[in-house]
Amino acid sequence: MRTFDWRGWLRRLVGLWRSSLQLRTVAITVLLSTFAVTIIGAYMAISVGNNLFDSRRDELLTQSAQASDTVQKLFNATAEQGAATNIENAARTAFTAVLQSSASTAGTQIAILRAPDQTGARVPNDVASPGLQPASLISTALEKRVTAAGASNDTPRVYWQSVAIRHDNVVDPGIVIGSSVTLPSSGRYQLYLIYNLSDAQQTLGSVQSTLLLGGLALIVLIGAVTWVVVRLVVGPVRVAADTAEKLAAGELERRVPERGDDELATLARSFNGMADSLQKQIVRLATLSQVQQRFVSDVSHELRTPLTTIRLAGDVLYDQRETFPPATARTAELLRTQVQRFEILLADLLEMSRYDAGAVDIDTEPTNLVRLVEDAVDSVSSLAETRGSELRVVAPGGYFEAEVEGRRIRRILQNLLGNAIDHGEGRPIDVYVDSNQSAVAIAVRDYGIGMTPAAMERVFDRFWRADPSRQRTTGGTGLGLAISLEDAALHGGWLEVWSAPGEGSCFRLTLPRERGTTLRSSPLELPPEEDRGDDDD
């Protein structure tokens, strides 16, 4: 349950990320600037820390050197006076002197220890600040270095080491500085000053927190600035996108407000310019198509009336041809057939020009395509018989209802069947019908003369016929397939051809079962697999 919610949330977030340029820009900017600020901040914190430590150390080294000098001078003076008690107390005196000198800051601990390489009596005794355990803070390494320096009288005279000072459960950073001093009568001693650096640490801490706060504030500021800037840019773009959508939906009057002279105003202006010319074009085309439509319907009416008269006259003459002399009788016959041909041509031309004018509406209803195919086959069966072609319908079960306009599909089928009979050389003609969930396909296969690839390229062209002199039985204006193609396209369907010279042709019509869906594939192969099982009955 919880994971499910989490997923939904994630999906919503991803959706928002994808859909909002503003969110994406702000997020990326904030991310990158966080990265940059972190690096810069870290570098600054480290270098400030180093500088702070270096300068404090140098200062303390100078102080220690002074303290060392003081102690040395004190020791020298004590040796000159030579009194035993003085010598006994030399270390303590020196300790007090160092404690009081400017060399000591608050919290500084002091130890004056006899160098480990000195032999003889330990006079004076070691002195150390109360509570200081020299062994825990002064490492042997430091001690050795100081000892070695004392033995060889080397420069530098002071040596240092960082230490952690533990007191009351707190650990403070500290520095131990050691130097070698000599009490002429009794030997070498070592002066150790242990400074607590917690004040420097505090300063560093406050610098770091300032840096952190500054960095955070900077990031928030950058985010806010980006948000505002992107908003300024994205806002008009969003308005333009909304307007474009409205335009596409047909609200041709929509425009983007134009403000100022900047790039966005230029965008708005050119957008509006585009919309203006688009609107002008559309209006122009609409009027043009209206004019065309009216012209077509006028032509239709004007031509049809005289054609009706001619047709009636032709038929009246034809009915009486037996009473005419042979030549006149033949004339009457020719008149009648040519008028019929003219009629078909006129109807085809009008149909074509209606397509060209975009003045075609489709009026679909759920139709059983197998029934439609059988109807079409019936209507050409007598023609097929005179040519000796057997018509076979192969229709395995399936979903055969499709939303089509029966009149147009019947017209396509009649043309395909007519063509197959015309070019089928009297061989059988197979009509396949098959379907799947989304599409229905009808294929008309003949085994006649077929076509060359060059001819296949042109079959759907208007007025194109492979061999105009060929005897025709089904009209023959060469507009049939052009109209069929338009009819198929009007349904959102396909009309395709396969052919090979001498092997025959196959025309496959594929239609979506529901209006408005796009076809992906056809339920039938092109040409369909031959079905040899059904010849027996």
Place this chain on the structure above:
Amino acid sequence: MRTMNARILVVDDDTALAEMIGIVLRTEGFDPVFCADGSEAVEAFRSSNPDLVLLDLMLPGMDGIEVATRIREESGTPIIMLTAKSDTADVVKGLESGADDYVVKPFNPKELVARIRTRLRPSPHTSADVLHVGDLVLDVAGHEVRRGDGKINLTPLEFELLLALAIKPQQVFTREMLLEQVWGYHYKADTRLVNVHVQRLRAKVEHDPDNPRIVMTVRGVGYRAGTAS
């Protein structure tokens, strides 16, 4: 009504076509009368008293639809429209204004004559003299429909449509069946003919045309007569 020498008024502005139609009609034994102007058509109708009117939809003066409406106001005489366009709203408008049938140009003589003959033929023969549909009484011989004492004026086509349903009250008629029985079409024809005339019939015989009791709709199939009460 006799088919022989039936008088037919041809209203068409194209004189050549009108004359040609006249020749065809005369060969078939009809008696044609002509009128070339829409505005004179109603006058010509009154003076010639034809058995049937052939009416071009596009006419100067007054268009065919208007003429059909005017003629229907005074008579139920069959009207067949001549139209150059079958797929336009004009055809439906013509049918709604009372035309019984239409023929699309270019037509051939046989088609035209067949349409005319169907409209002029006598009603189908029935054994019963009187039929009941809902609260209506059909007097078959007298071509009359009565509700109580009042007579309802139907055109011959509307009467025939109602009669076809009433003769077989049990049967559901598809539009195609009605097209064949009433309009004489033996092949697929325009089902708008049935739809429009059922509407016109209902407007005359139903108490509430939105809730028909006489001509009932059978969803997805067609129509049937309401049960007699």
